[in-house]
Amino acid sequence: MPEIDVRKGMPSVELSREEFERRFHSRFQDPAFAAVEAELAAVTAVAWENYTKSRKAPRTRKAGPKFADPAYDLSVDWLHARDAIALARARHDDPREKKRVLLINGSSRSDQTCPGEISKSFRLTKMAEPIFTEAGLAVDILDLSLLASEMGRTIFPCKACVSTAMPLCHWPCSCYPNHGMGQTGDWMNEIYPLWTAAHGVMIVTPVNWYQVPGG
Numbered sequence: 001m002p003e004i005d006v007r008k009g010m011p012s013v014e015l016s017r018e019e020f021e022r023r024f025h026s027r028f029q030d031p032a033f034a035a036v037e038a039e040l041a042a043v044t045a046v047a048w049e050n051y052t053k054s055r056k057a058p059r060t061r062k063a064g065p066k067f068a069d070p071a072y073d074l075s076v077d078w079l080h081a082r083d084a085i086a087l088a089r090a091r092h093d094d095p096r097e098k099k100r101v102l103l104i105n106g107s108s109r110s111d112q113t114c115p116g117e118i119s120k121s122f123r124l125t126k127m128a129e130p131i132f133t134e135a136g137l138a139v140d141i142l143d144l145s146l147l148a149s150e151m152g153r154t155i156f157p158c159k160a161c162v163s164t165a166m167p168l169c170h171w172p173c174s175c176y177p178n179h180g181m182g183q184t185g186d187w188m189n190e191i192y193p194l195w196t197a198a199h200g201v202m203i204v205t206p207v208n209w210y211q212v213p214g215g
Contacts, residue, residue: 020048021048024182050180053180056177057077057178060073060074060075060076061076078170078172080189081189081192084190085193089196100198102139102142102198104125105121106121106203106215108215112145112149112150121205128202137200140198153185
């Protein structure tokens with residue numbers, strides 16, 4: 001096999017201890033946290049160690065006989081996501097189950113955030129729901145406005161690993177969570193099963209500045 005020239009040259013992203021602590025503590029600027037300053041310092045020290053040691057998947061277990069390398073240490077987070085997808089696939093293929101439709105509200109607008117008003121896309125999504133249920137279909141709703149209105153809702157971006165090499169891309173994605181980087185709580189692990197179980201998908205989206213919204 002010929003030697004592969006891996007192209008590199010992007011600037012370093014390694015943080016200094018001072019910059020890491022500044023960013024970490026920016027989450028706790030509310031004066032209410034002053035009472036637990038000592039505890040925060042201890043948590044910061046652990047977070048710094050996890051960052052410097054790249055503790056991406058601190059909880060693992062052996063892959064087992066279903067995998068090519070049974071002794072490989074697989075992320076427990078990834079295994080949970082994979083199991084949820086497998087259950088959704090079984091439900092999708094079960095002839096005794098109702099056919100499912102996934103309705104997606106693609107608007108970031110919400111009456112729970114600064115606009116203060118319900119979006120037309122959400123209203124249209126809810127109008128579509130009874131039409132499908134009356135037709136005998138099961139309906140799941142994915143409301144992407146929660147990315148802006150509900151605490152802890154995050155979808156991390158795809159890194160396009162497959163563009164470098166197909167074996168790097170896994171289903172479900174294994175890039176996240178990355179605990180050492182604080183990239184946790186990826187909502188995609190809950191969205192994958194919704195998508196897998198669906199026999200049809202309907203996306204309702206506004207047009208914001210001549211394009212669909214980023215979310």
